[in-house]
Amino acid sequence: MKCRTILWRSLLVIGVVLCFGGGLAIYYWPSTFSSLVEKHVVLSEGAESHKLWMEAPMQLTMLYYFFNLTNPEDITNPEKQLNFVEMGPYAFTQRIEKENVTWDSENSTVTFTQRDWYYFDPEMSKGSLDDEITSLSIPAVMAAHKSRDWNFWNKKALSLTLGQTSTITSTHTARELMFEGHEESLFTLANTFPADEPVPERFGWFFEFNGTNKEQTFTMGTGERDIKNIGRLWKFDGEEETGYFEGECGKVRGSLGHMWAPNIKKTSITMFIESLCRSVTLPYSGETVVQGIPAYKFTGDVKMMDNGTLDPSSACYCGEDGQDCLPVGGLNMSVCHRDTPIVISYPHFYLADPWYTQNITGMQPDPEKHSFYMSLEPTAGYPIDVRARTQLNVYLKPSSHISLLSEVREVIFPIMWTEGRAVMTPKLLALTHKMLAGETYGMMACASVLAVGVVLILVSGVLYWMSSRRDSAEIKRPPGEASGVAVPLMGTSSIPHGNKPWTDLEPTTEGGYRYTNGGPK
Incomplete structure (x- = not known):
């Protein structure tokens, strides 16, 4: 009897200890695991995270879709709408090299520049780079827009020059419109006059971008002192403000999109987009699964393309006295694109006011194809699926002082839309799966300890009951x-x-x- 008593009491004590320990482990494991993840993702020189960051942990692809104007002869005819047909995509894989990297351990920041390389991918493309596309003659429109504040004689001289050297529309190949550029007589003429900076003799939307370091510096948080600051952009070109907009609209805010702080919340994320010269906010839109990894999805809404109509805090993007304000759905970006009347929208004017399409046809907005979203793994903050989609348009207006443009209609002329696509590299994907497996296995181990404790307590209870029953039976039997x-x-x-x-x-x-x-x- 004495041995049985020792046995059930020992099992009971061990079971209680295991239950208590397992319960504590289950309670503290999430925070413990988060601390381990934070130590792993902190960006520091020589660490594994540093190597991933330098190599660019995302596979980047740029897709370009051009709008071909099928009736250029009607551009001065107010009775007919301009018709556009989408062409592409013309796909390029993108490789980003980080250069001039400087670490600042005192402020927990890293400063660097980027060099971008683009390689044509015919398998992902639809069409050839030799496809001919009819579009707006951008140099002529640029010159007319810049001359709006010139004196009468300068305007007259420009009007005569444009009448002899330019047309409203022009036809060029896709490669000429992108990276290779095409010869532009207006630019050649402009270089014969003294100027603060030379004008390139060729025009292309991304001419001289390929393999070029634009020498724009980015100062980003490393998270060493405060993990919340990892990936956060503190300065752009050495400044905390862009200089393009007033107040809050001009401040550098959010992430560059490469890295985010761990433990993402279901609220919203903010990122700085260099080509837009501003920060944008994407609200949380739901949970998703990408390549077997649970993620939070953040999708751009109509407020992302607002100038204060829906969100008063966005009114500062309209410029002084609101003279650059457009209806909801388009952002006037001329201030940060060499005074070219650039308007940014979602592709096919998705979520835009009908004003944008009243004089054109061929737009087919589709949320599945044209929304702007980013999916993040919430534990480590890794971006695992990105579709950054925006459309480049030109605000075409009739000009009283430029005869070439005197009879054109007022229209937001769609040029092209782009999709920046980013997915995890196989290396980062494998690391993420291991990380999530570690979280699951750790919780399972904690739960197993608790389960063993419960079983031991139950076994000790059974042994106690059996022992008590035997003792009672012995007392009641004859001597x-x-x-x-x-x-x-x-x-x-x-x-x-x-x-x-x-x-x-x-x-x-x-x-x-x-x-x-x-x-x-």
């Missing part, structure tokens, strides 16, 4: 049976002479036994 010796049930013939006889045992109502006739004497 001889309890000792394991048979008690003879004797009659009078077995009793010596002179003794009073006693008879057999009989059961009692209490569950025991008693002797009849008073028992032995």
Whole structure:
């Protein structure tokens, strides 16, 4: 009996200890795991995270879709709408090299520049780079826009020059419109006059971009002192403000999109987009699964393309006195694109005011194809699926001082839309799967300890019950049976002479036994 008591008591103590320890482990494991993740993702020179960051942990692809104007002869005809047909995509894989990297451990920041390389991908493309596309003659429109504040004689001289050297529309190949550029007589002429900076002799939307370091510096948080600052952009070109917009609209805010702080919340994320010269906010739109990894999805809404109509805090993007304000759906970006009347929208004017399409046809907005979104793995903050989609348009207006443009209609002329696509590299994907598996296995181990403790407590309870039952049965049995010796049930013939006889045992109502006739004497 003593051994059985020691056994169930020992199991009970061990079970209680395991339950307590397992419960604590389950409670503290999420925070412990978060601390381990934070130590792993902090950006520091020579660490594994540094190598991933330098190599660009995302596979980057740029898709370019151009709008081909099918009726350029009607550009001065107010009775007919301009018709556009989408061409492409023309796909390029993108490789980003980080250069001039400077670490500042005191401020927990890293400053660097970027060199971008683009390589044509015919398999992902639809069409050839030799496809011919009819579009707006951008140099002529640029010159007309810049001359709006010139004096009469300068305007007149420009009007005569444009009338002899330019047309409203022009046709060029896709490669000429992008990286290779095409010869532009207006630019050649402009270089014959003294200027603060030379004008390139060729025009292309991305001419001289390929393989070029634009020498724009980015100062980003490393998260060493405060993990919340990892990936946060502190300065752009050495300044905390862009200089293009007033107030909050001009401040550098958010992430560059490469890295985010761990433990993402279901609220919103903010990122700085260099080509837009501003920060944008993407609200949380739901949960998703990408390549087997659970993620939070953040999608741009109509407020991202607002100038204060829906969100008063965006009114500062309109410029002084709101003279650059457009209806909801388009952002006037001329201030940061060499005073070219650039308007940015979602592709096909998705979520835009009908004003944008009143004079054109061919737009087919589709949220599946044209929304701007980013999916982040919430534990480590890794971007695992990005579709950055924007459309480049030109605000075409009739000009009273430029004869070439005197009869054109007012229209937001769609040029092209782009999709910046980013997915995880196989290396980062494998690391992320291991990380999530570690979180799951760790919780399973904690739960297993708790489960073993519960089982031991149950076993100790069963042993205690069995032991108690045996002890009770021994107390209620006859002495001889309890000792394991048979008690003879004797009659009078077995009793010596002179003794009073006693008879057999009989059961009692209490569950025991008693002797009849008073028992032995």
